[in-house]
Amino acid sequence: MHKTIIIGTGPAGLTAAIYLARANMEPLVIEGWQPGGQLTTTTEIENFPGFPDGILGSELMSNMRKQAQRFGATFRTGSVKSVDFSKRPYTLDVEGIGELQAESVIISTGASAKYLGIPGEQENIGRGVSTCATCDGFFFRGKKILVVGGGDSAMEESVFLTRFASEVTVVNRRSELRASKIMQDRARDNDKISWSLDRTPLEVAAGDTGLQGLKVRNNETGEEELLEADGVFITIGHTPNTGFLGGQIDTDEQGYIIVKPGTAETNIPGVFACGDVQDRQYRQAITAAGSGCMAALDCERFLEAQTHAASVHA
Structure with missing residues (x-):
């Protein structure tokens, strides 16, 4: 049983992992087969604050991952095939790992750019x-x-x-x-x-x-x-990576997860979304990281409220 499972390792998921690990929540992060998300396909990033000379996308993601590990986040590689959000604890069926259970889940699976599918691209x-x-x-x-x-x-x-x-x-x-x-x-x-x-x-x-x-x-x-x-x-659009959710989370007509304004909360209590999977407008590394922070803080408050409620009823 995990307190929190984070699905995805772009700037949103890794920022959430850093915050939750520092709060002693021991998050488990599920890395897909392309860890680091879209930033790993970018050569140099010049607009991420704190790097005046720029930084390689892959290097930035590697640094974020090491930072999360330093504070106690654990990583496992696999692809989430399906989820069951009908009851807590929530269940994830992960290819290469099997079934995992968690009291809360953060979805940061990003969005994939659509390509033309032509030679040389x-x-x-x-x-x-x-x-x-x-x-x-x-x-x-x-x-x-x-x-x-x-x-x-x-x-x-x-x-x-x-x-x-x-x-x-x-x-x-x-x-x-x-x-x-x-x-x-x-x-x-x-x-x-x-x-x-x-x-x-x-x-x-x-x-x-x-x-x-x-x-x-x-x-x-x-x-x-x-x-x-x-x-x-x-520039022919993006596809949010939400197919594995099986329609259990509210999305807009394009498939982006709908969050309660000003939060990372989805329609399922204890399930949060951050990064490009819920952002159809900005799609930047810095906004993704910011929303990852929001998801972690919202998740932490949710878990604390659950613990408090359990102690009151005990």
Whole structure:
């Protein structure tokens, strides 16, 4: 029986582990098969406070993990297949481990960026291909950038990237965009943004000297062409990693966990959520870490209230 099990080891889960371990709650952290979350796919992080020269994403996650271990958090590797939140203690079925029980659970399983699934894409993540303009835009100062997508986030990231890039080209499969009119207008009014619509991405082109651009098919003519660029930003959305919950936690229409405003509390008492799994707006390492702190403090108060109630009834 565990007081708390934390599912996920991004900045949210590891911050929660640090706080709970320091409070002598002895949290058990379940690491997935890709420990550290999305930050491990980022090369250098320059906007995390306290690192004036930047820090590698993998190094930051490794440091956080060591910090949690130092205070008494334990780690086990496995993938949570299903959960039973119908009664306490809560039960987790973990692939590679088996069944585990806990008085409380913190869900910090993050969200996965959607990719195009084309050749050259995965091999060049962190080498010119990115899914986060806020994280990586700075590295493309004075360069040509392609933004793939047609929704609000694609428009928002395109406008943001014009702060750094010499030129931003929006690439979209269809001739029309899904983005709201106000976001489209904002992008179209920006002189640095050009448009390559009705183009289907085929391959991320790269050579010995680095990224070359994006091969696309002109859907109108059927011809293939190379859109030359120094960076390709994939902005076709994120998928929160909530499938294993089996609908037992309230989520919005996109699958993000709904938390009570100003807290990390879900609709199940003793089950908390933090990080990108409940944040569809900011998706930053620092906001994830902050929400991990909130989840740990909320969890600690919940467990203390349970202990107090038990002693009163004893």
